Amino acid sequence: MSEVEHHSATQESSAPSAGERLRAAREELDLSSIDVAKRLRLKHYIVEALEQDNYDVLGGAAFVTGYLRSYAKLVGIDGELLVRDYRPAVIEQELLPNIDYRRQRSLGNWPMRLGTLVVVGGLAGLLAYWWVQQGADGVNVFVAAQADGPASVARVEEPLQTLPDPRDVQVAPDLPADIAPAPSTPLAEPETDPAPLPVSRRLLLRYSDDSWTEVRDATDKQLVYGLIKAGREIEVEGEAPFEVFLGYGPGVSLAFDGVSFEHQSYTRRDSYVARFVVDDAQSGEIAVTQQP
Incomplete structure (x- = not known):
């Protein structure tokens, strides 16, 4: 050196x-x-x-x-x-x-996968053995029928079905011309309103600095979890409201369904940590509330 x-x-x-x-x-x-x-x-x-x-x-x-x-x-x-x-x-x-x-x-999943393959292979072997046995039984029956003689053919006599005497058949009397059977009216099924489908909303996050980020939607589904680097832009979709946690609030800007909003009032001044909930207000505007 x-x-x-x-x-x-x-x-x-x-x-x-x-x-x-x-x-x-x-x-x-x-x-x-x-x-x-x-x-x-x-x-x-x-x-x-x-x-x-x-x-x-x-x-x-x-x-x-x-x-x-x-x-x-x-x-x-x-x-x-x-x-x-x-x-x-x-x-x-x-x-x-x-x-x-x-x-x-x-690596820890390979014993379970091996066990599954063994069970499936065993079932396949049993099915093949049963199929071979069924085929073998059919062949033996056919050979036994031919062993009686070269020209003998096994026949099974079935009794003929006798038809009833036409004199014993009773015919229903004809209805008068002015009497007709009532037409069958199908029952109307009750109308039910379809259940409303959940509306998917979009949340856009732009990073000017590194920040730990956690985002969950109304179904408690984890949409973002981890340390996001500066310069990245992430857009997630889910059912509102969204619960948002930012490790460094000043380094992130947000937009809800394409509309930007400020969250600095929910950022702590001593640690720059931000916790808040994003949803629609009754007036149609974006509602941001403090997360407990």
Whole structure:
């Protein structure tokens, strides 16, 4: 390794982490970690975990990103630099375990598939054996009938059906011409109103920054779940109302059935987390309400 490369690697290894920079900035302002927790309206252990780079106890990447930005804004440093330093850890800790889990899940299904194939194969074998036996019985009967002689043919005599004497048949008297059988009137089936079909609505999400996103429709169907990267645009369809959770509310803009609406009033100022419900109001306009 050259002397320049060794110097660059030494600088990278000695660069302070996000938690160290937050703690140093706090100490320069002569603030305690308890003071920071009170001003940000956070629990004290969250502030300590941020300064120790212990992100596993903070509940996911969306929350950590919001906490880092809020803390950095309080102590006067650039929160986006902290978020960029934190994102490589998110990719390694969240995306790779999901891939391993799916692989383990697919590998764990092979005993069930093998058992199903064995059962189906056994049933097919029994059906083939029964079919062969039925065919064999028919052949044996045919050969036994031919063994009596080359020209003998087995015949089965059936008794002839005797026809009744025409004198014993009674004919119904003819009805007068003015009396005719009443025509049969089909019964009218009661009309029932068809059940109304659910109306599918559209929700469009545009991302100017990374944000954890969860969206459910009125049937509690999960439409979006995961960390969405900046620059993406996602449109989902479902039955309204939609329950929306955004880990970083300012980084997402929304439109309901093609009509944009503001959700900033439902975004917390301390963590930038947003929870709300989107539906139609009685007047036909978009109704956005706070999710409990």
